[in-house]
Amino acid sequence: MKPPSAGDGVLKPGVEVLEEQAASVFDSGKPVTTINLDDQIAASAEVLPVSLDLSTDRLQLGAVDIEHIHVTGNGVGADWKLDFDSEMAAGELKGTLGGETPLKLQLAHLRLPALEKKSELQQDPFSLEPFAEEAPDPWADFDFQVLPAIDFSTESLQLGDEELGRWSFNVRPSKERLVVSDIRGSVRGFRIEGRGKGGETLGAQLMWMRDAEGKSSSQFIGRLAADDLADIQRTMGHEPLIESKSASFDTALRWDGSPALVKGSLLSGELKIDIRDGRFLRSTGTAGSTVLRLLSLFNFDTWARRLRLDFSDLYKSGMAFDRVRGEVVFEGDGQLLIAVPIQVEGPTSELQMAGRVNLLREDLDLTLVATLPVSNNLALVAALAGGLPAAAGVYLISKAFKKQVKKVASVSYRISGDWADPQMRFERLFDGGGAERQGAASLKDKAEAVEEVGSGGHLRRQ
Template identity: 25%
Template sequence: AQLQSSHGDWEGQVSAQELAGQLHWQAGAHKLSAKLSRLNLPLSSSANEPNDTSLGRQAANLPALDITVDALSYQQQPLGHLQLAMQPRSNGWQLDQLWWSGPEGRARLTGMWQRDGREGVTALRGQFDSQDLGGLLARFGYPDTLRRGRLTAQGALQWQGGVLSPVLSSLRGDLSLRAENGQFAKINPGVGRLLGVISLQSLPRRFQLDFHDIFSEGFAFNALTGKVNVDNGVFTLNDMKMTGPAADVSLRGHADLGRDRQQLRVTVEPHLSEGVALAGAALLNPVLGVAALAAQKVLQDPVGKLFAYDYEITGSLAAPDIRKLDRFGGDAPREKP
């Protein structure tokens, strides 16, 4: 390190295994500015690293920060470019800006951490975009969760606890999601609980004859849209829709991640009508095939709607209880696992 002092301020350069760049400390403003060429996190590999709660307490005592990192990495994984601006408040700290741009996406966040009892309260608001969500999840240690996938998400969340350790039962907020051109993989409910709910990976276990070919290898989607409301850890899906090459799916209901419970209504509409039209033209009568194809275009896939199924999913996230519903009234016979 090469540092020089002037009237209580310090500035200079530092080069270490964990970071390298220019530093500027303003004593009067109690502010640290840094322009780093690289930053490798975590800074310490000690077994006595502070937990997230103690990090929150330490953050309350931090000076104002204005940091730019050209090459950020976490546990040897390159993450891209980072800009961070935050300042202390009387009862916590305020995040004025966190802007991240990496190989698979970018995010912009604002927020705060406030003392409130032992763990404090965290609130974040922002937007996240990814052109390869599957690659990003793999970079953070969750491979084979999603293949490909573009995602745009925006909203606000608040919870008790530190930034990295939220208390699930205290989560509140709203999220808006739009994803394109992806495919769900087999998801461990303990890793991505909400993704496990949306992916409908539990359906092929119970309904081998209905949609085994659609969901068994992971549902592929062209578009996924929906809004999620969170209240005290309960995620409510407001008419979430997925359209894919094999079927259209809509979900509504709620999932309580903290208590490991869910109650969902799922409608699956397979894409059958175009094949029926072609079969009619080839095997039965060309006029019948043309009529079926015309009905498909005018009535928006009537044959697919005719063969649609409704399900009610309840119970735990890992071992749900799935019941097929009769679309014409009443309940269909319960399926055996």
């Protein structure tokens, strides 16, 4: 028994839980505590304040075991404020257990074991092994409502030996969905943020939904921001393909299954790209995984060298740019649609790319437009236009396209075939709108395919 204490002139009873008197197990956010109490107090109808001072070698929180933890705090009924310290976690939990108001869990640190290492096939989110059985959803039977509504933050999140820094998010469970909102944190050099601008912007959001038939789907809306993308690629053990001063990727993506089943070839939604002040690095051709081979398709340094035009932005080590921007649409059937051209703005030149990339067949159908000063490229442009001798070509081109030649020349190319050996062919001269035209055509093809399904046909695989 806790000695009576004076408060407002009234003696108030209480209970003090010492480490030798109790062992606690928290399950589903609701405490079940065994305490040796006097029968008279245990039978009392009055809610008594409880003080905890508990040290234990092992505390079980649902499926999580915490070793060597010291917990102190006070509670009245379902209202609690607990402070705890252990090697795994240290911080404060406060709020009403089982109430409508979310609990607040604020940690100084949270140290979790490293994720289990996966095979190379499992690590590659675009892996498309044709004979591999589809992996079962490890979270298929997870009950959303076993989680409490909670506002979580930690000053330090550590995963194995990797320090991830500060993280925060809010968890809101219901029968049909689990919403993790206002996510702010960092992983592998990427900062997870909300989309948009301004100090009032909410963080990213992950939503996991389950319909009446038990079918799950997930969606992520947010921004991945970074400084130098080359540093991130090195951290992941890859040869850098691009370096930058800043980069942001605004995402609104959806996929079938739980968050554990995210897979690039099954995503639907959009990815907006904005990269500033950097270089596409000269490739050594050693990219191995599917995702790296996909990224190499958008290495504009490689395409610029294949054009054999004189880019003043092209150096021995790579192609410099001021900005890269564009939008990629994941269509949910293993295809990427680039309807709004990806634009590479250099100090003196510009490249645009639009079209379609198939992740399943690993083929592509793209239009690439190069716009650059004519001064050092007129002879080649003339030859492309009609195979004329260089000198005569320069003269005729300068006369026939006098207005355009004074500024810049735009040359469009068609790129098609397999990822491993894409074919490039010249299409048009002074074709600055070629990429936009290809993007619009790809979008039209998709609309016609969907319309055909609506009229009773089968969706055509492009």
